[in-house]
Amino acid sequence: MELTPDFFMKQALKQAELAFSEDEVPIGAVIVANNQIIGRGHNQVEKLNDPTAHAEMIAITAASSFLNSKYLNECSIYVTVEPCVMCYGAIKNARIKHIVLGCLEPKHGFTNFVSKPSSLELTSGVLEEESVRLMRSFFSSKRE
C-alpha cells in the first residue's frame, strides 16, 4: 500500500513534538525511500549545544547510515518547517530528490537566501496548520 504524504508528515510532526517536549524549537524531519522511513530527526540544538544539530541534518546522517551511502538520490525528506540554508545545502549535497514541507519559514527559510535552487522538487503546505500550531505554541510559551 502506498502511504500518503500526510502519513509521512505526521511522522515528522511526531519528531517535532519530541523536540517540543525537550524544550527545543519544534521541528522534525523524516526521510523516505521506497515508501519506507529510513531516517528520523528532531531538533537538538539546545540539548547538544550544537548549531548543526537540526532535525534535517540528523535525519540525513541517519538515512545515509541506513543505506550506507552518502547519496540519497531516490529519497524524499519531509520537514515540518522550511529548512534553513545549512539544511538546504545538506539536502542538496545528499542529492535528495524531493522536499515536502509543512509550513514555510519566511525569515530563516532557504528560499529567502538561495538564488539558484537546484532542480529538486518542492512541495509545500502538507499538514501546514499542525506545523504552524506547534511553532506558535512553542514561541508563545517562551514569551510567557
Next chain:
Amino acid sequence: MELTPDFFMKQALKQAELAFSEDEVPIGAVIVANNQIIGRGHNQVEKLNDPTAHAEMIAITAASSFLNSKYLNECSIYVTVEPCVMCYGAIKNARIKHIVLGCLEPKHGFTNFVSKPSSLELTSGVLEEESVRLMRSFFSSKRE
C-alpha cells in the same frame, strides 16, 4: 604573541592533509577564538558515508562543544577551500564572525549560490597555493 592568519591556515592545511591521507577530498578547517584553536575538522564524508561530514561542520561541532555554546560569535573559521552552501549556513547559524579562506571554489562554493550573504567578514587567498596544490594533486591522483 598574536598568531598570524598564515599560522592558523597551516593548521587547517594539516587537517586537509589528514583528509588526503584517508583518501578524502582534502579540505580542512580550524576555528579560532582569542588567538587559540578551539575546534578542528577534516573532511570525512567517505569514511563516515555521511554527506554532512564536511571539515567545517566537524570543526563547528567541536568548537561548540569546547565552549559549551551554540553560538561562536567571536570566532573565526579558517578553511582551506571555500565552503559549500551547507557549511556556509552552519557558519551563519553559529554566528561566526569571520571566514578566512585558502582558495575559492567557483563551482560548489557558497558565493555562487547565496544571494544575501550575511554581514560576516570574508578574507580569501591565505596560503592559497598550498590549498590549490592539495586539491589538484588529489583529483589528478583520482584520474590516474
